[in-house]
């Protein structure tokens with residue numbers, strides 16, 4: 247997804263990935279030229295096909311014939327006869343699930359499996375938990391790619407349930423979407439000592455059985471932690487547990503009585519303000535020094551279609567409905583106004599979802 251500047255960049259990233267034992271490559275036609283570069287790099291490096299698991303994705307909603315063409319183009323770009331995994335790319339809305347289960351998407355997935363062009367079908371989702379739960383319960387999918395992060399663990403129970411049901415689970419971008427942890431702020435580095443924040447984030451997932459992490463490498467150096475942590479799936483050690491407790495404690499100290507506990511009891515808001523998600527960004531900015539990441543995410547709200555929230559804190563009408571529902575007694579409208587004042591800035595470009 248991030249090696250999009252040319253074949254040489256992709257070749258260097260792929261070569262480094264293979265050298266550190268990575269055997270799962272995930273891409274998509276929606277990542278600009280990435281899929282074509284990956285196919286070329288695979289040919290240049292003469293990687294034996296059986297050594298790899300290859301995943302690509304198709305956006306939902308396309309008519310059957312168009313989807314068939316897209317999948318054949320995808321195979322041609324990658325230079326393979328068959329994908330191990332084909333995901334519905336961004337099963338974010340109920341209509342996407344409807345397309346995959348009963349519409350032309352259903353026919354497309356059935357055709358791809360029947361023709362032997364894909365080994366199994368799955369989905370990636372940025373959608374809400376109810377939608378992900380419904381998709382997992384449908385029995386249609388063999389794997390899922392979810393946002394599972396140390397700093398956003400709310401989907402972990404769904405991931406655990408999926409694993410228990412025998413599905414594959416891939417964590418989307420723990421380094422970047424998980425908090426730009428390749429470039430952590432000083433507070434975060436201090437709070438995670440003696441571990442690196444990215445190391446701790448990866449280990450947090452691996453120790454829970456989330457064994458496929460998408461690393462989003464743009465350069466060989468982005469794979470350094472993958473190299474060091476290859477096979478590190480054992481339970482968290484004492485030092486890691488202590489670092490996680492320290493991280494939590496220091497954030498709680500900085501946030502004081504204004505810490506949002508992320509329980510979601512304040513929902514639903516009659517104006518559809520995504521209160522927990524907005525206050526999570528405030529928690530990150532004030533509790534962990536992650537202001538840059540929080541601002542980046544906040545300013546994508548309303549600018550990324552169904553890939554992210556559509557309303558920011560300025561949508562709060564101060565009706566007060568949420569106030570009695572918060573077990574922490576938070577002054578939610580005031581905190582939302584504070585969140586907006588702290589995080590809003592001029593828009594930036596979004597990179598592929």
Ligand code: SF4
Pocket residue numbers: 514515516517518519521561562563564565566567568569578579582
């Ligand atoms: S006070 Fe704001 S956030 Fe709370 S329910 Fe009303 S509009 Fe929603």
Ligand code: SF4
Pocket residue numbers: 505506507508509510511512513521522525571572573574575576578
């Ligand atoms: S109810 Fe309170 S603590 Fe829970 S998510 Fe909402 S604002 Fe946060």
